[in-house]
Amino acid sequence: MEQLSVGNAVSGSGWEPVDLDFRLTPAVLAEILDGGQAFAWDATGTTTYSGAVADHAWEIGLAADGTVLANSPTGGDPALLADYFALDTDFAALTDALPWRSDTVLARAIRQWPGLRILRQDPGEALLGFLCSSTKQIVQIKEILRLFARHYGMRLHGEAYALPSWDVLSTIPEDELRRHKTGYRARYIAAVAKRLADDPGLPDRVRTAPYPEARAMLTDLPGVGGKIADCVLLFAGGHLGAFPVDTWIANVLRTEYGLADWSPLQLRRFGEIHFGPHAGLAQQYLFSAVRRKRATAAVDSAEMP
DNA sequence: ATGCAGGAGAAAT
DNA sequence: ATTTCTCCTGCA
DSSP: OOOOOOOOOOOOSSSEEEEEEEEOHHHHHHHHHHSOSOOEEEESSSSEEEETTTTTTEEEEETTTTTEEEOTTTTTOOHHHHHHHHTTTTHHHHHHHHGGOOHHHHHHHHHTTTTOOOOOHHHHHHHHHHHTTTOHHHHHHHHHHHHHHHHHHHETTTTEOOOHHHHHHSSSHHHHGGTTTTTTHHEEEEEHHHHHHHOOHHHHHHHSSHHHHHHHHHTTTTTTHHHHHHHHHHHOOOOTTOOOOHHHHHHHHHSSSSTOOHHHHHHHHHHHHHGGGGGHHHHHHHHHHHHHHHHHHHHHHHHEE
16 A cells, blocks of 8 residues: 655745655656546646646646655645545555556556556546547647636636636536537537436446446546546546556557457457456556657657658 | 648537 | 448647
8 A cells, every 4th residue: 555644844945745645656647647537737837737627727847856745835735735646545456456466558658657546536526637638639628628717717726717617617608618629529518517416316327336347337428428428537536456548559459459440349349358456557558649649650750850 | 822720529430 | 230421620
């Protein structure tokens, strides 16, 4: 079990960071906060981020030894951020339980991303983010959410705004939602907002249901298919067995695992079976590995015209 | 320029 | 039970 204490205040100039008691490299912190799991964070430096979590503004940074530091200008309890980082979950142990000993592709990905973890986000926020995610890049998704927060959310501190609740979103006409760079996704957002308004108990039922039932409830929502449902359940619902298959993961499995003509459904079944009860963590390692490969390839092509 | 982005749904095989 | 087309828009 990893450390849970979050009480070591560090004296600093301008902010009062709290030592969250776990360590990461700058690259891994960037991957966790801004690699596609969450859309709440903006880099303010090479190792510093600002964002809104649990109705509080936060600044996150790294100490010289890699320790993760957090500060809330709005006085948020550091325990909120400890929960967001799921510090009660021992990801090192979960990683060791993955089949890396017999899977060199996974083993390499794990070596590349030491300390990678799965966040425990707010489910409503994750649902909104991934509902906006189809055929969008991370920066575009963040822009949509930023516009929502600016227009309909509560101002927390400085330029930090909380996202509007689904309750608030349900009062906004679809054509107005469409003006915030959502495109055809506006119809889904409006429809989901209406569904949630008509069925206020749904989030709680999703939260408490086992994985298959929770997934079925989510995919019943308009615009929510299996991939988005799995992202919500993995990144916010604590279902580490959920194995979202996006185009990148599909590519990895088809090329690196010799599953060339497998369908997305077949690939998902393979992932669940091959990687086991924490398949979602394996998915994140593989996804981060291909993201790094893509970034490297982009640099190479830019340097070699 | 024009294909294509971390998809879903409906229609057409 | 798959495959194909469409849905918006901005980046590459």
